[in-house]
Amino acid sequence: MESVFRKLQKISGSFFISLPKKWVENFNLRSKSPLRIDIRSDGSLLISPKISQDDIPLKDELVLHSSPYIGREIVKNCLSGQTNLVVISDKEIDRKLKNEIRWLVRGLPNTEIIEDQRQRIVIQNFGYRKIPTKKLIQRQLYLIADMFDNLIDNLVEELKDNFEQLRRFYFILVTHIRTYLRTGIFVSEDTDFTPLEAMDYRMFCEKIEEIGKILRDMRLSENLKEYFLEIKQYFVDVMNAYLKKDLMNAHKAWIGKEEILKRANSTIKTLGNEDKDKIKDMIRIAENCKSMAAFI
DSSP: OOOOOOOOEEETTEEEOOOOHHHHHHTTOOTTOOEEEEEOTTSOEEEEEOOGGGGOOOOSOEEEEOOTTHHHHHHHHHHTTOOEEEEEOSSOOOHHHHHHHHHHHHHSTTEEEEEEOSSEEEEEEOSGGGSOHHHHHHHHHHHHHHHHHHHHTTOHHHHHHHHHHHHHHHHHHHHHHHHHHHHSOOOSSOOOOOHHHHHHHHHHHHHHHHHHHHHHHOOOOGGGHHHHHHHHHHHHHHHHHHHHTOHHHHHHHHHHHHHHHHHHHHHHTTSOHHHHHHHHHHHHHHHHHHHHHHTO
């Protein structure tokens, strides 16, 4: 990261600093160009060009006209922070399309159909704004830890329930991040992260959800439990490094994946085909954990 230094100047009671000429030219800025200034929790300032998307307001109600692709529009707008959607049609909405809309809405967090008529469907999001973004990430990490335990104890129904919770929390987080990046508005109680940190949160949680999908579909045989416990510990190490913002242990976890891979290669030689596939799934978990460590 390049650093530049400027002296603070005072003119008519106000304080100023000059911006690097190269930076101004790179973004095609000129006199009176709007800039965004984020005041971070550590007291530092982040200055960035104000992109045109920041000017897009979220309406209290968005009307969508029914079409074969309406499901895609519903999901896109819900994940972008829209709280009220009205789907209207000049004629009766096709039953198959209605069922598709109902199915999609059931899969979205805190989202319900509050009006369902022949030519009109009203969809509303409830309460997702009140959950702090960082708490969402923390909750997802603990749910994965629970899913590891569910597999060890062969609690299949709890495993599935925890994955459904994980999936909902992930969708809420995506809503937070997309709304912030689209409008510049914080929709949760966290108001001190930057656009770059927002993207890191999104990618970090994509890895969490991927681990959840692998665990949801996995079943353990007795001769794999020892190696599975190593994978669980690897995840816990990454989780603790993230929660404590421990860069040293995050780096140790990042380079630790190679040792786990060596043990997998020695273990896999003695296994049957089904167990070999499960070992490969565990390696995928380790790869996702390594990627998570890189975002800490």
